[in-house]
Amino acid sequence: MRFCLFSLSWRSFCRRTFAAPLVVALLLATLGPGRAADPEPKRVLMLQSFGLRFKPWTDFAEFLRPQMIKQSKVPIDFQDHSLLSARVDDDKALAPFIGYLQALYGAKPPDLIVALGAPAAEFVQRYRAQLFPKTPMMFTSVEARRVQYDKLTEYDTVAAAAHNFPAAIETILKVLPDTKVIAVVNGASPNETFWQGVLERELAPFSGRVELRWYNKLSFEDILKDAAHLPPHSAIFWHLMSVDAAGVTHEGAAALHRLSAAANAPIFSYLDGFFDGSIVGGSMHSTEKGMTIAAAAAIRILNGEKAGDVKVAPSQFELPRFDWRQMQRFGISDSHLPPGSTVYFREPSVWERYLWLIASVVAVFLIQAGLIAILLREHRRRQFAEVQSRQRMTELAHVNRFATAGELTASIAHEINQPLGSILTNAETAAAILQSQRPDIAALSDVVELREIVNDILQDDRRATEVIRRMRSLLKKAPFELKQLDLNEVVQETVRFLLALTVSRKFEMVNVITPDALPILGDRIQLQQVILNLVLNGVEAMKDTSHESRTISIRTARVDQFAELSVSDRGPGIPEDKLKQVFEPFYSSKAEGMGMGLSIARTIIEAHNGFISASNREHGGASFTIRLPFVADPKRRPYAETDPSPE
Numbered sequence: 001m002r003f004c005l006f007s008l009s010w011r012s013f014c015r016r017t018f019a020a021p022l023v024v025a026l027l028l029a030t031l032g033p034g035r036a037a038d039p040e041p042k043r044v045l046m047l048q049s050f051g052l053r054f055k056p057w058t059d060f061a062e063f064l065r066p067q068m069i070k071q072s073k074v075p076i077d078f079q080d081h082s083l084l085s086a087r088v089d090d091d092k093a094l095a096p097f098i099g100y101l102q103a104l105y106g107a108k109p110p111d112l113i114v115a116l117g118a119p120a121a122e123f124v125q126r127y128r129a130q131l132f133p134k135t136p137m138m139f140t141s142v143e144a145r146r147v148q149y150d151k152l153t154e155y156d157t158v159a160a161a162a163h164n165f166p167a168a169i170e171t172i173l174k175v176l177p178d179t180k181v182i183a184v185v186n187g188a189s190p191n192e193t194f195w196q197g198v199l200e201r202e203l204a205p206f207s208g209r210v211e212l213r214w215y216n217k218l219s220f221e222d223i224l225k226d227a228a229h230l231p232p233h234s235a236i237f238w239h240l241m242s243v244d245a246a247g248v249t250h251e252g253a254a255a256l257h258r259l260s261a262a263a264n265a266p267i268f269s270y271l272d273g274f275f276d277g278s279i280v281g282g283s284m285h286s287t288e289k290g291m292t293i294a295a296a297a298a299i300r301i302l303n304g305e306k307a308g309d310v311k312v313a314p315s316q317f318e319l320p321r322f323d324w325r326q327m328q329r330f331g332i333s334d335s336h337l338p339p340g341s342t343v344y345f346r347e348p349s350v351w352e353r354y355l356w357l358i359a360s361v362v363a364v365f366l367i368q369a370g371l372i373a374i375l376l377r378e379h380r381r382r383q384f385a386e387v388q389s390r391q392r393m394t395e396l397a398h399v400n401r402f403a404t405a406g407e408l409t410a411s412i413a414h415e416i417n418q419p420l421g422s423i424l425t426n427a428e429t430a431a432a433i434l435q436s437q438r439p440d441i442a443a444l445s446d447v448v449e450l451r452e453i454v455n456d457i458l459q460d461d462r463r464a465t466e467v468i469r470r471m472r473s474l475l476k477k478a479p480f481e482l483k484q485l486d487l488n489e490v491v492q493e494t495v496r497f498l499l500a501l502t503v504s505r506k507f508e509m510v511n512v513i514t515p516d517a518l519p520i521l522g523d524r525i526q527l528q529q530v531i532l533n534l535v536l537n538g539v540e541a542m543k544d545t546s547h548e549s550r551t552i553s554i555r556t557a558r559v560d561q562f563a564e565l566s567v568s569d570r571g572p573g574i575p576e577d578k579l580k581q582v583f584e585p586f587y588s589s590k591a592e593g594m595g596m597g598l599s600i601a602r603t604i605i606e607a608h609n610g611f612i613s614a615s616n617r618e619h620g621g622a623s624f625t626i627r628l629p630f631v632a633d634p635k636r637r638p639y640a641e642t643d644p645s646p647e
Contacts, residue, residue, distance in 0.1 A: 039074045039075070040074075041074065041075035041076060041077040042072070042074055042075070042076050042077065042111045042112070042302050043077045043079065043108075043110040043111050043112075044068070044076055044077065044078050044079065044110060044111065044112045044113075044114060044298075044302075045079050045081065045105070045110040045112070045113045045114065046061060046078055046079065046080045046081070046114050046116065047081055047082075047083060047113060047114065047115050047116065047120040047123070047124065048061070048080065048081065048082040048083065048116050048117070048120060049082075049083055049115075049116060049117030049118065049119040049120040049191070050082070050083070050084075050117065050119070050189075050242055051082045051084065051251065052080065052082060053251040053252050054242055054251055054252070055252060055253055055256075055273055055274065056141070056271050056273040056274070056287070057116045057117045057141050058252070059273035059287050060116055060140065060141035060273075060287060060290075060291055061116055061141075063287050063288055063291035063292075064114070064116075064140070064141075064291040064294060064295055064298075065078060067291055067292050067294075067295035067296075068295045068298055068299060070295075071295055071296060071299045072299050072302065073303075074302075076302075079110065081101070083097070083119055083120050083123055094123075094127075098127055098130060098131065101131055102130070102131065105131070105132070109132050109134075109135045110132075110135060111135075111136070111302060112135070112136050112137070112138065112298060112301055112302055113132060113135055113136070113137040113138070114137075114138050114140060114298065115137060115138070115139050115140070115142070116140060116141040116142075117141050117142055117191070118142045118143065118146030118147075118191055118194075119190070119191055121139040121142050121146065121147060122146070122148070124137055124139075125148055125151050125152075125156075128153070134155055135155065136155050136156075136157075136301045136306075136307040137155060137156050137157075137307065138156075138157050138158070138159060138294065138297060138298055138301065138307065139156065139157070139158045139159070139160065140158075140159040140160070140290075140291075140294040141161075141294075142158075142160050142161070143160060143161055143162070143163050144158075144160040144161065144162050144314045145163075145198065146160075146191075146194070147160055152308070153308065154306060154307070154308035155306075155307050155308065156307055156308060157297055157301065157307040157308065157310045157311070157312065158312065159290070159293060159294035159297050159312040160312075160314045160315075161285050161290060161314055161315045161316075162314040162315065162316055163270060163285075164283070164316070164317055165198070165199060165202045165203060165270070166202055166203065166205070166206075167283050167317060168237065168268065168269075168270045168282055168283050168317075169182065169203060169206055169237065171268070171282050171283045171320055171338060172235050172237065172268050172282065173209070173210070174336065174337075174338050175268075175280070175322075175332060175336050175337060175338070176233070176235055176266070176332070176336070177336065178233045179210055179233050179234065179235050180210060180211060180231065180232075180233040180234065181210060181211045181213055181230060181231055181233070181234040181235070181265075182206075182210050182211070182212055182213070182234070182235050182236070182237055183213040183214075183215060183226070183227060183230060183234065183235070183236045183237070183265070184199060184203075184212060184213065184214055184215060184216075184236075184237045184239060185215050185223065185236060185237065185238045185239060185240075185241055185259065186199065186214070186215065186216045186239040186240055186241070187216065187240050187241045187242050187243050187244055187245075187250075188216060188217075188243055188244060188245045188247075189242050189243040191240075191242070192216070192239075192240050192241075192242060192243070193216075195239060195240065196214075196216045199239065200214075213226075216245065217245050218244070218245055219244050219245055219246035219248065220241065220244040220246070220248060220250065220255055220258075221246075223244070223259065224258060224259060224262045227259060227262055227263040227264070227265070228262045228263060228264055229264065230263070230264055230265045234264075234265040235265050235266055235267075235268060236259070236263055236265050236266070236267040236268070237267075237268050237269070238256060238259070238267050238268070238269040238274060238279060239269075239270070241255045241256070253274070253276060253278065256274055256276075256278045256279070257278050259278070260277075260278035260279065265330075266279075266280040266326060266329075266330040266332065267279040267280060267326075268280055268281065268282035269281075269282055269284065270282065270283065270284050270285065270317070271284055271285050271287065272284045272285065272286055272287055272288075272318075272321065273287050275321065275323065275344075277323060277325065277326075277345075278326075279323065279326065280322055280323055280326040280327060280330065280332065281320060281321050281322035281323055281326070282320060282321075282322075283317040283318075283319075283320045283338075284317060284318060284320070284321065285315055285316075285317060285318065286315070286318045289315065289318070290315045293312060293315065294312070297310045297312050319340040319341065319342065320337065320338050320340070320341040320342070321341065321342045321343075321344060322337060322341060322342070322343050322344070323343075323344055323345055324343050324344065324345050324346040324347065325345050325347075327343070423456075423457050423461060426453040426454075426456045426457050427453075427457065429449075429453055430450060430453045430454075433449065433450065481523055482521045482522060482523060482608070483521065483522070483523070483524070484519060484520075484521060484631050485519070485520055485521070485522050485524060485527075486517050486518055486519060486520075487518035487519075487520050487522075487527075487556060487563045487565060487628065488513050488514065488517065488518055488556055490522070490524055490527050490528060490531075491511075491513060491531065491554060491556055491565060492511075492513065493528070494528045494531045494532065495509060495511055495554065497528075497532075498532070498535055501535075501539070505539050506547055506550060507539055507542060507550035507551065507552055508550065508551045508552070509535075509551075509552050509553075509554065510551055510552070510553045510554070511553075511554045511555075512553070512554070512555040512556070513554075513555075513556050514556050514557050514558060516558050518556060518558060518563035518630075519563075519630055519631045520563050520608070520628045520629070520630060520631055521608070521631045522608050522628065523604075523608075526604045526607075526608075527604070527608075529600070529601075529604065530600075530601045530604050530605060530612075530626070531554075531565075531567065533597040533598065533600065533601050534567040534601065534624050535552055535554075535567060536597070537569075537597055537598065537624075538552050538567060538568070538569030538571065538622070539552065539569070541569050541571030541572065541621075541622065542569055542570060542571045544572075545570060545571060549570050550570070551569070551570055552567065552568070552569055553566075553567070553568040553569075554566070554567055555568075559627065561629060561630050562610075562627040562628060562629055562630065563627070563628045563629075563630060564625065564626065564627050565625070565626045565627075565628075566623055566624065566625045566626070567623070567624050568617060568621055568622070568623040568624075569621045569622055569623075570617075570619075570620055570621040571620075571621050571622060572620070572621075573616040573617070573620060573621055573622050574614060574616060574622050576616070579614050579615065579616075580614075582598050582614050583598050583599055583601075583602040583612070583614070584599060585599040598614075601624075605626055605628070608628055609628070609629055610626060610627055610628040610629065611626070611627050612624065612625070612626045612627075613625050
């Protein structure tokens with residue numbers, strides 16, 4: 001039992017001795033090393049000169065805070081206070097404010113005081129011994145002339161700006177060389193009263209060049225009225241407007257915006273915090289650049305450097321910047337801007353705004369122009385080729401007509417011999433009558449006989465002349481020319497020409513000519529050539545056919561809006577697989593044939609916007625059908641490529 005009690009006591013001792021440190025170790029492990037080592041935030045007192053919404057100090061503070069946070073490795077606790085008494089020249093309210101700050105920071109002063117603006121800097125320097133004798137302080141958002149450098153301590157540093165008001169006025173005169181009046185806008189607070197004296201002293205040399213009009217003794221409403229009626233060639237220089245001569249405070253940029261809307265002259269300034277669309281521009285300080293430098297100095301102090309050892313040179317004016325919108329409003333040319341100037345808010349030109357669109361349109365236009373040029377070139381080449389093809393077709397048809405004339409030579413000779421022989425017989429008879437010993441010219445019988453002889457001679461002569469005319473017409477070389485014709489007349493004339501051939505070749509022609517006129521646009525000689533080729537093809541196809549079956553049928557008809565001509569024979573026909581090949585060049589079923597007759601026929605018909613087809617007749621033989629559009633409907637599309645029904 002004693003052993004057990006001892007054991008229990010030992011176990012309890014062990015648990016008490018070793019468990020507590022283990023729990024502590026586990027808790028520390030759970031919290032992690034990061035949380036255990038979190039640094040304490042740095043406390044920064046931001047002392048505003050006028051308030052939290054007064055330009056330009058509000059802009060400085062808004063740029064300074066994020067820059068300090070960005071550059072700091074530890075958290076920063078910003079605490080803001082405003083020196084409202086700086087708006088008026090009254091020190092009675094300072095004692096309670098000093099007591100308030102002592103109550104807040106007496107036990108634990110801030111790590112850094114940032115005085116924004118000259119009134120805040122003057123206040124801290126004046127009451128440093130009572131408030132924060134050893135607290136580091138940085139003067140910023142202040143012009144170097146407002147800092148009392150002789151009162152600075154080892155705990156103070158300055159990140160100031162250096163205003164160059166003459167340079168700002170020179171910029172105005174460069175941009176507007178004809179300027180006669182410059183109105184200077186400045187308020188009536190103690191800080192602005194100080195600057196009024198500086199402005200009057202530093203701008204005095206310009207009094208001989210321009211008239212300087214001071215607005216510091218006017219209420220802002222009176223300033224608006226005067227600025228709206230400034231004489232021509234005037235400009236406005238905006239300095240500050242925290243409190244006007246009537247004692248009215250003006251927060252933010254409201255006053256500047258109202259002035260910009262009412263003024264009839266362009267406004268210039270010296271701080272880019274006012275560069276928000278209300279002013280033309282000018283030689284100005286860069287708020288962002290100045291606060292970036294000030295933030296770096298503040299972080300060095302928070303990191304342990306003595307404030308008096310951190311030196312920052314006063315910031316100077318940057319290269320001029322201008323608002324393109326205000327330049328357009330007052331007709332200010334880019335050529336008058338000082339060298340190195342930057343123009344903001346410039347609206348891109350139509351070319352700049354729609355560069356890719358215009359480039360695309362131009363590219364498409366050029367491509368289209370190129371394609372059109374190519375198409376026109378190809379069209380001209382095609383036209384030239386068509387003209388050449390038509391000329392070749394005409395020449396080939398002319399050669400074909402000579403070949404046809406060779407086949408018709410015997411028939412033509414026979415047809416001419418008949419009237420010539422008749423003329424000879426009649427002439428010999430008349431000579432015999434006249435050579436008789438006693439011709440009775442007065443006798444009625446002799447007169448009648450001589451008159452008949454003369455009429456026969458004239459008739460036979462005309463007949464021979466017509467044969468020769470037809471031959472010359474067929475063989476003459478003429479350009480392809482479309483004229484209004486009656487297809488029936490062309491067919492009838494060609495048939496008369498072929499009558500002599502029916503005797504020599506021993507075949508019969510059956511003509512079925514429609515009584516309706518078939519007006520077409522065509523070349524008479526070319527169409528005659530087609531009919532001749534088709535007839536001679538048919539005659540050749542029937543050379544092995546019996547004499548009683550050797551018949552060529554020629555028919556004309558009106559079919560819808562087409563004039564139709566068909567030439568049929570009673571030969572063996574065309575093999576079904578060759579119906580579409582018969583019109584190909586050099587295709588011929590004859591051993592001695594050249595295969596050009598039907599090809600020439602198709603070329604001629606297609607040149608007439610017509611169509612020619614071949615088919616076999618039900619009772620033997622081949623039939624060729626031609627369809628040509630009527631001249632009454634010249635825009636009618638050519639006949640569709642469908643074979644007509646066989647005869």
